[in-house]
Amino acid sequence: MAVLDFAMNNSLPMQAVPPDWPGGYWWHWLFFTVVLIVFILTMVLGVIYIERRLLGRMQSRLGPNRTGPFGLLQAVADAVKVLLKENIVPSAADRVVHWLAPVVAFAPVLILMAVVPFQDGALLADLNIGVLYVVAISSVTTVGVFMAGWGSSNKYSLLGAMRTVAAVVSYEIPLVLSIIGVVLLAGSLSLNSIVLAQDIPFILLQPLGFFLFFTAGCAEINRSPFDLMEADSELVAGFHTEYSGMKFAMFYLVEYAEAIAMAAIITTLFLGGWRGPLLPPWLWFILKVVIVFFVMVWTRTTLPRVRIDQLMALAWKFLFPLALINLFVTAIQVLAWPDALPWIMVVINFAIMGVLVLAWSRFFKLGWGRVKV
């Protein structure tokens, strides 16, 4: 009975269908599937343009400005070019795996967006285990990348894919641990409820969690400075060296769609999702996604690529212990002072973040892992 009461009184949105939706579940499904696909594709086009222009300007160049007004159609032109290209499969390739890899890599990104709310209740499926779903699905892309690396039968592809797997396995841990802080504060795993719980954005209450999540997220989607898997100065193009034509386009799409998905999740978990004054919620959501993406581009153009041992050391010796400490600190705060004034907690949490980052930078050392026999 108690469980039932809990479910009734807390009115957790267990069902995805809004009550006033005409036609029931399948119309809802169709509508949001189309919206998600259109959203991802148009955002990818826009985001490629934004990234190339910003990279250009930050490197004292102009970026693409020839195709269409202000070069806006550059991504379209690139897409057309790459789609018309010949599809070459290496003769030694594992054809099925080689063919399947781009699909396996791209599908999870679309699936991932299903639980991200565009405004209150406007999402494909309001899962009550949304965060778990996100964590589980976001790792599947790695399988696609590894399939690509393995199926190409090329040493550079395989090296790139191995690096990806190593990076993702390591960075998954601080990523998940830093999400748990947010879950503790919100008291729910549903992304919609997490957004509703953010009267002040969790980036202020969880600055360290945001920092860890952003870093680990950048590593997870293999964006620079953690883009070891496609380190073009070492590995040609990493896992997609042997891809051409539409399959290459698919991987290109995955790269940016992943960035958008990660930006959307960061927005939802830390920046208050669709909440904001004046503007309509979906616009706030897109605006925040673009802002997060801007920070990704900014760090990309500023920081040089890390070495593989630095990558591993950062994950295991820096992010992982900090994520654990952050988890405990948040748990204590939530248990001990559940009714504390949020602004006092903001100040305390920022202080804790500063002290921890400084202290751990002092402890941080490369190497020291080798055992002499």
Add this chain to the structure above:
Amino acid sequence: MLKFERFGLGIAKGLAVTFRYLLRHPTVTQYPEQRLNVSRRIRGAELVWSREKCTGCATCAKACPQGAIEIVTATNLVNNKYEVQTYRVDTGYCIQCGLCVEACPYDAVFMGYSFERAKYRRGDVIQANDELLESASRPVSGYYHPDIAEKLPEQTLLIEKIVEKRK
């Protein structure tokens, strides 16, 4: 003492630099539409030759490390004069070293000021006689000739593009 550069301040400084660059005018020129003035003493493409000043002494041909200059002279018995019959330069061989200009005792050869002298046919690269004279499309560079350099426009530097107002 803590060196904050090692604790994230370095990254913050780097981010500040890139952000400043974002707001600054980019140091590029969009070439076919916008052009920069080249150096007034540029050793540009294509030698310019003056028929009036040339005496056919062939000092330039001897100075040329590539052997790109071919000069044929003959005595004109009617006018009782020594004159140049052919002055031919294979500009494809020319390495723009400027030695011929420095060697010429009569200031009859000049480096070109232009740099967009690409040809569609390989034969066009070999130029002789009237093709080598100064013209609107083949201006003379001020290399080794300070008097010519003074009249040419000042070179634009990329540093000026940064401070230039955004259009």
